[in-house]
Amino acid sequence: MTTTTPAAGSTAASSSAQRDYVAMERMYYQHTFNRGMVLDHGEGVRVWDDAGNVYLDLVAGIATNVLGHAHPAVVKAIVDQAGQLIHTSNLYINKRQVELAEALYNVSGGMRSFFSNSGAEADEGAIKLARKYGRLHRAGAYGIISFDRSFHGRTLATTAATGQKKYQDTWQPLPPGFVQVPFNDLDAVKAATTELTAGILVEAVQGEGGIHPGTQEFMSGLRAWCDEQNLVLICDEVQAGMGRTGKFFSWEHYGIRPDITTMAKGLAGGVPIGAMLAAPRADLFEPGDHGSTFGGNPIACAAGVATVRTILDDHLLDHAAELGDYLGGKIDTLAQKYSALITSTRGVGLMRAFDLAEPRAQDIMDRALERGLLITNAGPSTMRMVPPLILRRADVDEAIEKLDAALASL
Numbered sequence: 512m513t514t515t516t517p518a519a520g521s522t523a524a525s526s527s528a529q530r531d532y533v534a535m536e537r538m539y540y541q542h543t544f545n546r547g548m549v550l551d552h553g554e555g556v557r558v559w560d561d562a563g564n565v566y567l568d569l570v571a572g573i574a575t576n577v578l579g580h581a582h583p584a585v586v587k588a589i590v591d592q593a594g595q596l597i598h599t600s601n602l603y604i605n606k607r608q609v610e611l612a613e614a615l616y617n618v619s620g621g622m623r624s625f626f627s628n629s630g631a632e633a634d635e636g637a638i639k640l641a642r643k644y645g646r647l648h649r650a651g652a653y654g655i656i657s658f659d660r661s662f663h664g665r666t667l668a669t670t671a672a673t674g675q676k677k678y679q680d681t682w683q684p685l686p687p688g689f690v691q692v693p694f695n696d697l698d699a700v701k702a703a704t705t706e707l708t709a710g711i712l713v714e715a716v717q718g719e720g721g722i723h724p725g726t727q728e729f730m731s732g733l734r735a736w737c738d739e740q741n742l743v744l745i746c747d748e749v750q751a752g753m754g755r756t757g758k759f760f761s762w763e764h765y766g767i768r769p770d771i772t773t774m775a776k777g778l779a780g781g782v783p784i785g786a787m788l789a790a791p792r793a794d795l796f797e798p799g800d801h802g803s804t805f806g807g808n809p810i811a812c813a814a815g816v817a818t819v820r821t822i823l824d825d826h827l828l829d830h831a832a833e834l835g836d837y838l839g840g841k842i843d844t845l846a847q848k849y850s851a852l853i854t855s856t857r858g859v860g861l862m863r864a865f866d867l868a869e870p871r872a873q874d875i876m877d878r879a880l881e882r883g884l885l886i887t888n889a890g891p892s893t894m895r896m897v898p899p900l901i902l903r904r905a906d907v908d909e910a911i912e913k914l915d916a917a918l919a920s921l
């Protein structure tokens with residue numbers, strides 16, 4: 512651990528120019544992240560660091576700033592709401608919470624919402640609801656089947672549901688009742704189903720695992736299996752939802768409807784929020800079953816209403832599909848040019864990835880950064896791009912030019 516003493520300052524805002532935030536982070540923040548870059552402000556698809564360098568942002572707070580940075584509709588909603596009512600608790604009805612639930616009811620075809628503060632919490636709520644379903648309708652079943660390479664969060668239950676050993680090993684023993692099977696393998700799901708199984712938790716397009724879309728056969732098969740076995744189907748839309756794939760929910764691509772779906776990340780354009788939506792069959796919570804002090808907070812919900820409205824009013828679903836195809840085509844061209852390094856490409860809408868022959872993701876991110884481009888990875892050998900939905904063709908061209916230069920420099 513470094514012991515560099517940060518430059519002293521009275522208040523953060525007044526003396527920020529003189530303060531060494533990298534040293535301060537090492538001194539005051541737990542070492543949970545390896546990071547060395549200080550971001551200062553953003554606008555649209557661009558962010559600036561504290562040295563004044565500008566970057567084209569294809570990370571978007573990891574699929575979160577769906578409308579880019581400082582979108583006027585989101586800023587106005589937050590400011591207006593802050594002057595009216597910041598927090599109420601859930602002892603009272605707050606108007607923005609109900610309005611956001613109404614908007615999600617409409618886009619989901621009739622699912623009712625429960626709001627939390629993060630994706631992990633939304634998934635926790637879904638797991639609890641599945642357990643309640645199992646208790647009431649499947650003789651006390653409580654088990655959840657999820658998938659290899661999946662990611663569902665960092666709480667203990669969502670870690671148990673996450674199909675990546677690197678997130679699980681240190682925290683054993685994890686809560687019981689979770690099992691993972693290979694993704695896109697319906698026979699494995701059937702073989703893992705027992706009388707204790709209550710539900711299946713799936714990302715229709717796996718995000719952290721490297722942008723792997725489910726096959727049509729698999730997703731329809733899961734729906735049919737849940738109907739046949741009286742299980743609840745939970746679709747985790749935390750990363751793939753909010754229009755990222757060109758549909759509001761990625762499960763819409765498959766013509767199926769889950770019993771429960773979860774959201775977070777982009778739902779409020781960057782303000783912390785999570786949502787767990789239930790179709791009538793699984794809408795079983797009663798007063799006392801679940802709760803949250805901040806969940807559905809007026810500021811988060813005001814930002815959420817503005818974000819959902821902007822996505823719909825500005826036709827960003829079609830735009831994400833179109834720009835996604837454009838970006839995907841450009842990545843394919845890069846893959847041809849660097850065929851020794853790039854082994855495969857894939858994605859849906861503005862959720863794109865390519866695999867590397869060697870574990871050089873960090874190297875590529877560093878070299879892209881030097882050229883003014885933020886991209887991220889999914890493991891050491893996969894690059895990932897999850898840009899704001901407001902991205903334009905000219906931005907894609909600029910990003911690909913920078914990425915090309917970064918790859919050429921390796």
Ligand SMILES: Cc1ncc(COP(=O)(O)O)c(C=O)c1O
Nearest residue numbers: 629630631662663664718749750
């Ligand atoms: C699919 C999916 N589910 C759940 C989560 C957890 O969300 P959060 O980090 O908001 O707890 C993530 C985060 O990356 C995610 O991608």
